[in-house]
Amino acid sequence: MIDFQDIQTDLLARIAASDQPRTILKTPELREVYAGIRNAEDKAVYGAQVNTLKSALEAAIATREAELTAADIAPIDVTAPMDVNAPIPALLPSERGTTHPLTQEIARVIEIFGRMGFASEESREIDDQYHMFETLNFPKGHPARDDYDTFMTVEKDGDGDPLIAPAHTSTMQNRVMRKYRDQLEAGEAIAAVVPDRVFRNEDLDARHEHTFYQVEGVYVAKGVHAGMLIATLKEFLQEYYGRELQVRVNPFYFPFTEPSFEFALSCPFCGGEDPACKVCSGEGWIELLGCGMVHPNVLRAADIDPNEYTGFAFGCGIDRLVMMKYQIEDIRHLESAKLDFLEQF
Ligand code: FA5
Helix, strand or coil: CCCHHHHHHHHHHHHHHCCCHHHHHHCHHHHHHHHHCCCHHHHHHHHHHHHHHHHHHHHHHHHHHHHHHHHHCCCCCCCCCCCCCCCCCCCCHHHHCCCCHHHHHHHHHHHHHHHCCCEECCCCCCECHHHHCHHHCCCCCCHHHHHHCCEEEEEECCCCCEEEECCCHHHHHHHHHHHHHHHHHCCCCEEEEEEEEEECCCCCECCECCEEEEEEEEEEECCCCHHHHHHHHHHHHHHHHCCCCCEEEEEEEECCEEEEEEEEEECCCCCCCCCCCCCCCCCCEEEEEEEEEECHHHHHHCCCCCCCCEEEEEEEEHHHHHHHHHCCCCHHHCCCCCHHHHCCC
């Protein structure tokens, strides 16, 4: 005669006290019970009682497991102030997480320009066509608007034009000039950089992304000339790369600067030696930034008198800057979220 009540009481007590309650299902006592009711006759007598026992044990195990899990996870009060004295768990750098390489490099860019006297401003991820084009001397219907492969949204601004995802940080030029305009009257220059994300509906390759970062620079004062622009950019590049680089400065065209230039760096991947180089397309140079003397119409749009003040502006691709610093052969790694790539920084 099997005393199910006794067995159940004993096993339930053991489950309630166990850290691994499921192991109780394998105890010899229980096996003996099962072994003792192998034949059909026993099954008929004990079947219902075995099922009751099994259900009681399963229910107790589930309750105990839930208790153990709750005890493992200390309740978190997300509103509590941080305990600065709490020991920091020893984690590998990869487990602890690191800042994204672009974030690290943007901080470095801001720091270098900061030492040269440039304030830092943020851009925005949705803007209007007035700041993308009109303030930058691209009147409506200007053919150069098409060069920017601008993503349009379905939402419209007050003029009925679609809002846009900014295709360059130059959208901030007018705002920066207006923000700091009073400094001019006090005899100080407007000097600001705007590092931020920009978007273009581009064909992608090793040096073209649809989403990338630029840093805009704006400098306005009395007597600013192109020599100051070139010197500032060369100084920045030398400081950023820690050495003098081969820079090519070519005349270019932007509606918002006159004259305009393009800076390219000699290709660090092939040094101009490989006509089949995938990064520079065999050109030997990689275009890094556009720049020039601020067009008088752009100064006027910010209520700055171009007869009194002149300025320079530049827009540099940060992803390209970083690619060339670390010899990253494909720009798309930067936004790929691949941990094996990101953990190297
Ligand atoms: C411009 O965006 C101008 N706004 C730059 C400027 C600012 C000129 C102020 C004058 C005064 P451009 O389209 O050439 O110019 O882009 C500037 C830089 O952004 C390029 O030199 C390159 O480094 C980077 N860039 C452009 N397109 C891409 C892309 N698809 N992927 C990655 N980087 C890009």
